Amino acid sequence: MADxxxxxxxxxxxxxxxxxxxxxxxxxxxxxxxxWLSGSYAIPARDDEPPVEQDED
Incomplete structure (x- = not known):
């Protein structure tokens, strides 16, 4: 392990x-x-991803 x-x-x-x-x-x-607060570390999203459907109970 590194010190x-x-x-x-x-x-x-x-x-x-x-x-x-x-x-x-x-x-x-x-x-x-x-x-972090300014959004410099934001993870880019792809526009071609289909929307996620959520099940309703």
Missing amino acids: IAEKKCPICGKPAAEGLRPFCSKRCADVDLNR
Whole structure:
């Protein structure tokens, strides 16, 4: 297994800080949160998928 100190921050690539894992700093954690809130991490959908029908009880 990889040691915790060997893990890299997903934003900048620096070693992760123990209290902020997986980030190295509060700034990188905030950058990641902003990306989530602004929709940068959205999963693209395909328009050619048929609609899902739900059963009614």
